[in-house]
Amino acid sequence: xxxxxxxxxxxxxxxxxxxxxxxxxxxxxxxxxxxxxxxxxxxxxxxxxxxxxxxxxxxxxxxxxxxxxxxxxxxxxxxxxxxxxxxxxxxxxxxxxxxxxxxxxxxxxxxxxxxxxxxxxxxxxxxxxxxxxxxxxxxxxxxxxxxxxxxxxxxxxxxxxxxxxxxxxxxxxxxxxxxxxxxxxxxxxxxxxxxxxxxxxxxxxxxxxxxxxxxxxxxxxxxxxxxxxxxxxxxxxxxxxxxxxxxxxxxxxxxxxxxxxxxxxx
Amino acid sequence: xxxxxxxxxxxxxxxxxxxxxxxxxxxxxxxxxxxxxxxxxxxxxxxxxxxxxxxxxxxxxxxxxxxxxxxxxxxxxxxxxxxxxx
Numbered sequence: 001x002x003x004x005x006x007x008x009x010x011x012x013x014x015x016x017x018x019x020x021x022x023x024x025x026x027x028x029x030x031x032x033x034x035x036x037x038x039x040x041x042x043x044x045x046x047x048x049x050x051x052x053x054x055x056x057x058x059x060x061x062x063x064x065x066x067x068x069x070x071x072x073x074x075x076x077x078x079x080x081x082x083x084x085x086x087x088x089x090x091x092x093x094x095x096x097x098x099x100x101x102x103x104x105x106x107x108x109x110x111x112x113x114x115x116x117x118x119x120x121x122x123x124x125x126x127x128x129x130x131x132x133x134x135x136x137x138x139x140x141x142x143x144x145x146x147x148x149x150x151x152x153x154x155x156x157x158x159x160x161x162x163x164x165x166x167x168x169x170x171x172x173x174x175x176x177x178x179x180x181x182x183x184x185x186x187x188x189x190x191x192x193x194x195x196x197x198x199x200x201x202x203x204x205x206x207x208x209x210x211x212x213x214x215x216x217x218x219x220x221x222x223x224x225x226x227x228x229x230x231x232x233x234x235x236x237x238x239x240x241x242x243x244x245x246x247x248x249x250x251x252x253x254x255x256x257x258x259x260x261x262x263x264x265x266x
Numbered sequence: 267x268x269x270x271x272x273x274x275x276x277x278x279x280x281x282x283x284x285x286x287x288x289x290x291x292x293x294x295x296x297x298x299x300x301x302x303x304x305x306x307x308x309x310x311x312x313x314x315x316x317x318x319x320x321x322x323x324x325x326x327x328x329x330x331x332x333x334x335x336x337x338x339x340x341x342x343x344x345x346x347x348x349x350x351x352x
Contacts, residue, residue, distance in 0.1 A: 140309050147316040154319055173323055180320040184332050187313035191339050194302040194309070195346045 051091035052099060059085045059103045066110070075114050082111045086130075105135035109145050116152055121159065124152045143186035150180035303347035310336075310343050310350060 062081045069077035085107045090100055108131025115124040128149045135142035153176035160169035278286070317336045321329035343350060 140305065143309065144312050147312050150316060151319050154323055177320060177323055177328065180316045181328065183316035184313050184335060187309040188335055188339055190309040191306045191343060194305045195342060197302060
């Protein structure tokens with residue numbers, strides 16, 4: 001119990017530290033950015049980051065929606081919710097943003113798992129292949145997609161065997177074994193990488209993710225262990241803190257609260 | 267409490283500034299190791315699932331090798347993180 005409580009408070013500290021660290025990073029990068037660009041590009045950068053945060057927030061909301069649908073047994077509804085993430089306009093179109101790529105890889109893996117739970121191996125296979133396009137490096141996300149792909153091929157092997165397609169079943173089985181072996185390889189490397197990076201004797205700052213754990217994408221995945229959390233592979237988030245604008249004050253006495261909400265004056 | 271002069275805070279002593287720096291560093295190390303353990307646990311869970319399915323398809327040498335690697339990874343995570351709390 002004590003250990004559990006300690007973990008909880010440590011987790012809270014981590015999140016709070018992340019919020020402060022991110023705020024600091026945003027202001028710092030704003031200063032760096034402002035020194036090398038004109039005001040127009042500067043304004044563009046602020047828009048890009050707002051879009052990125054909005055996309056991550058949208059992804060989080062749809063994953064929550066999918067959780068609720070899944071809990072209610074509505075697998076189709078859960079898939080629909082997740083498909084809104086992959087079909088949403090992407091921030092900074094035409095540019096590869098690691099956070100976005102990992103959200104997409106993660107979301108495709110989840111859609112594939114949901115389809116597989118309904119026995120839709122063909123649909124699941126398409127999703128996992130779409131996801132792999134967004135996870136080309138040996139990260140957790142690629143490993144997880146390969147794991148799901150291997151399970152899809154395992155189920156396809158069973159279907160083909162039942163249908164009497166022996167040759168096709170043998171091919172699917174060999175493919176499944178290859179994919180699952182690759183998944184084991186990648187996740188083994190990921191574990192080695194993250195634990196090496198966090199050892200006190202390693203170079204760099206420990207490869208931690210405290211700066212990123214305040215990003216609004218949940219599912220517990222992109223907060224830690226994403227490619228951007230690896231030393232030297234972090235994106236520069238840029239944002240411009242907007243100056244506080246003086247709100248025009250109406251002349252005369254302030255109306256009552258109810259009137260302010262409804263827009264009427266008494 | 268005595269009011270500060272002209273609303274200015276007194277500058278921290280070098281000892282306090284040093285202690286704050288130490289605290290910040292410790293906090294960063296703590297949060298990064300928590301993040302690394304969460305990532306390692308997630309990867310370990312995926313590795314275990316992949317090995318389970320691999321063994322369901324082929325209980326031979328590949329399965330044995332995969333199981334050994336999973337066990338080594340599990341031990342490594344246990345040593346570094348104290349387990350994954352499952």
